[in-house]
Amino acid sequence: MDVFVLGMAVHPPADVVGGKRLEEMVFDTTRAALADAGVKRAEIDHVTIAASDELDGRAISSMLLAMPAGAYLRDETKCTDSGLTGLCLGAMRVASGVFDIGLVVSWNKTSEAPVENVMRMRAEPFYTRPIGLNMAITDGLFAGAVCERYGITPEAADAQARRAYAQALRNPRGMGRAAPTPVAMDASPYVATPLREIHRAPFTDGAVAMVIASGDWLSKSGGRRAKARIAGLGWRSEPYDLGAERLAGLAGFRGAIDDALRTGGGLTPADLDVVELDAQTAFHHLAYEAALGGWGAAVSPGGGAFAQNPYFCTGLVNATEAVRQVSNAAYGVQVAGARRALAHGAHGYAQQGHVAVVFEGV
């Protein structure tokens, strides 16, 4: 693909970004991305937003958020699946030839949204809502199914949770949460068996913005340099109904990655140096690793969701870490000589949707 990342910004993460309206968070992040790219808003010709009304607490959230995302008098559109999906849509818009340079912006102020309640309302009213499925419960079901399928033990999940916190601590851009003590681990309550609280990546407030451009625009831009090329894209949606195959099969995860490698010019897993996974729990991480089947790539050096987890756009945060890796800017967690990195994002009931984007150094 002839699409490049020129600049990006991630809002400093926090459990609660207090003192700022959501619009102000988005404005600050968008401006910072433009500054990082050395581009003025006047130069951009389109904006792609990724956001969820229900998670924003507004009936049409882009009404208030389009302007802070730089869309005033610009061609702007919005998808609602995930932040990383927004990057895919934006990249296709640039590759179509209709647009040259634009913004991709996504956010999630999880502290303001009743996330579990929002997820509960995603259940259709006839068969599942009367039972009561939300994110924690479906993640519990997922955890049980993958333990069965991939032979994951509770001890392995505990160990992965500790590893995840330790890895996240190495990323200076993350929350810097201390790893849980053995006492805390033992005391951690079950949420929905076999999932315990300690296995879950805590939610944070965050926002991400990227400036992307066509190779054509770059070549005429008087020497501006890109950070990375978007080499391949893939996204898949699994069926809605939960059942063992749907929970543990990970067809969507594998399919999205296959698509990203294929569109990246027939890449193979061996061509990847880094994979940044959006694993919401320790069980997810282990299941994804099992599905990947022992690739050589470094897995989640940036700490993934345990470094920060603005749920809706965690995948897009992963994308910024992937871009850093291939542009030798992943301070604190740099994988030496990384040339290709894959960013993964997941969304929907028990990860109904998966997105994968491959970045290449320039």
Next chain:
Amino acid sequence: MNQSVTQPMVIPGEWHVTYNYSTGKIAGQFFEALRERRILASSCSVSGRAYLPPRAYCESSFEPCDGWVEAGHEGVIEAATIVTAKFDNLPEPPYAIAFVRLDGVTTAMVNFVQGLDLSDVPAAIAKLQPGTRVAVRFKDEPEGRITDFHYVRLG
């Protein structure tokens, strides 16, 4: 299947989802000033625009707003309508709302227009045409909410 469905079923549902919106500094200052019967517009020194409702950034220049302008308590109607139908959870009709551009401010802001006989709608709306001047009237005890003031026709 040996049963025929005579009438499609309906399963009732209701939801009540609560959110907590933080006002941020800009809205916070605006509402504080309302308690003192002052209407503050945020301004941008790059574009020269002054905004009501106030906002933290200027859409035109895409710079943060860096100042405040005190809006005059008179202005001009830009658009108005008289609502005569009842909508769920909204006020009892009839009532009039108008977008008014207060003196010194670039943009117009909406609020109720009171003190007008609305029984003859065409006659009433003729009195609220764009260009009509209005004044701001505050409640006796402002609470720091947008409903602390409303508009009335001048003259």
Next chain:
Amino acid sequence: MAHNKQVAVIGTGQTVFKSHHPDRTYVELVQDAAKQALDESGLSPHDIDAVIISMAPTVFMGVNDADRWAVEHVFGANKPVMRVHTGGASGGSAIQAAHAHIASGAYRTVLVVGGDRIAETPDAQLVLNLIWDKFYEQDFALTTVTMTALSAQRYMHRYGATEEQFARVVVRARRNAMRNPHAHLKGEITVEDVMNSPRIAYPYKRFDICPRSSGACAMVVSNLEVAKSQSTRPAFITGVSSITHSVFMGDRMGLWSENEYSDYDGMWRAAKHCYQQAGVVDPARDVQVAELYDPFSTNQFPQIESLGFCGRGRAGAISDDGGWDWNAGGVSISPSGGTLCTNPIGVTGLVRAADAATQVMRTAGEMQVDNVRHAMATAIGGSQQFYTCTLFSADHN
């Protein structure tokens, strides 16, 4: 234009639109429409590379992200699926996203589909009040009705348009809809019928306002190679453009404003970009059909002017003269009856697009206008904030 950037519509499908479909769930409705579009395109579900779902606030249906529920029903299981949402403009944005899927070379065939079931909740207006800013606007009963009423009142003041002129728009729309087997409202009515219907918010009476419709729509879009093998007369998507404004309507009024709210002048910017892409230089002569997003009778005139079909303030007089009537030799405005007769909010923009595309494909049945070379479809969302313009043409660029 490079070969792989041609994008064509090769099939469309619509359900009948009415207040309620008690015997079909949301997912069944969208499947009906998707199946129709696939049948017309001659493709099987297996041939569809990617799916885009058009869906505005899912709150009306009471199921968050209802698009995810629909995935299997629209043949999207284990495929690339995404949902596009720009309020009332969603359908327009969705067809433009499909254009990007294909013109980028990422996919060869895309199914775009959406549905709405407005009547699932009686609280629709409450929901629509919630789109306004919590601090500054919700208290003032801003609704989709009042926000458009304000724009209309301003238009009337600027150009001297009257309520009777808007009533004539409704008469024409309902008459056009009689040729449309899918339309919700249709029939012969008079200007008096409109003027005597109950007042809602000035200048609207009940008949000036669209119905709340439930139903679904789908389109199959492909690259040139697939279009050549599947369709004898595809509709090429030759222009895609949208524009977004400030959410605050008050920013678009008055001496110092960069935009004029009552003129919908943002749409002119989008239309211009669209025409440039398609090589259209004289819209009034080159475009034979415009399917407008017109849930209110007053939505037509400013859009007609912004699309370059006549000068500012002139559309009303031309309307009175029959100049926008169906197949009358000028631009036929909303020959399907438009959104005034059928409004399934989350997918309305897609219905506009389908009605425009079928005119180019010569499959518009009794609605068919003669010699359609170009047909424009518009969609509007938010506080008249998001505008999309999509041009369908008999020939590709």
